[in-house]
Amino acid sequence: MTKQTFSLKPFLSPExxxxxxxxGNISRENNQLAITYQLTGDLKQVVIPPLVDIPNRKNELWENTCFEFFLGVQNSSRYWEFNLSPAGDWNIYRxxxxxRGMQEETAFNQLPFIVQSHPDSLMxxxxxxxNKIIPSVQALEVAxxxxxxxxxxxxxxxxxxxKGAEADFHLRDSFIIIL
Structure with a gap:
């Protein structure tokens, strides 16, 4: 197993x-993917939706605070987008x-994750x-x-x-972590 740490940077904008x-960190072992995000700072300025009792698959989670990652199969144009709301709601698109060809990934009926909220941090x-979507023998490119x-x-x-002139998470040359 190789655990890789990461630090995200904001897209430069006039504001x-x-x-x-x-x-955070990300790892892949026995085709289990583990990812942890840690958001710290002045969270009073951030819209963080309250945790729901029953998480659901929802569309357009990216319109609010949303943790995301993208998995691409190396040497293939196919990829998946994972959206995780601090409220507990989620979605996966293929x-x-x-x-092109965006569809909800139906291999998953649920995607349980843990959210821990504190006054100055959110994990x-x-x-x-x-294995539901990618065989273990295939290398992954991750954004x-x-x-x-x-x-x-x-x-x-x-x-x-x-990598782009505008913020664009789908640009494949920004899938820079290899697992």
Whole structure:
């Protein structure tokens, strides 16, 4: 198992990014993927939806604060987008190519993850079986991202790297972690 740590950077925009840090780690062992995000800083400025009693699959979670990651099969244009709301709601989309052929990934009926909230930090952890979508023999290219919605409705986009002229998490050359 190789655990890799990460630190996300905000996309540079005319408006300033909030005083936050987003760090974490990701690993793959026996085709189990584990990812943990840690959001720290002035969380009073961030819209963090309250935890729901029963998490559901929901669309457009990226319109609010949302932790995301993208998995691409090496040497293939196919990839998956995982959306995890601090409220507990989630979704997974499968793409055939860059922003093409988007479909909900039906291999998962639930995606339970842990959210721990404190006044100055929020932690989200997910551990799941990749065998439902990707054989263990295939190497993965990973992009790790987060959308942060501030109380003034300004949205910032955080990623390992930003390769485009605009914030675009789907650019395959930003899938820089290999698992």
């Amino acid at each position: 300033s990014a909030p005083d936050l840090t987003i760090t 793409f055939d190519d860059y922003r 989200l952890s997910l551990n799941f079986d990749l 790790i991202t987060t959308v942060v919605k501030q109380r003034d409705n300004h949205v910032t986009y955080w990623a390992l790297v930003h």
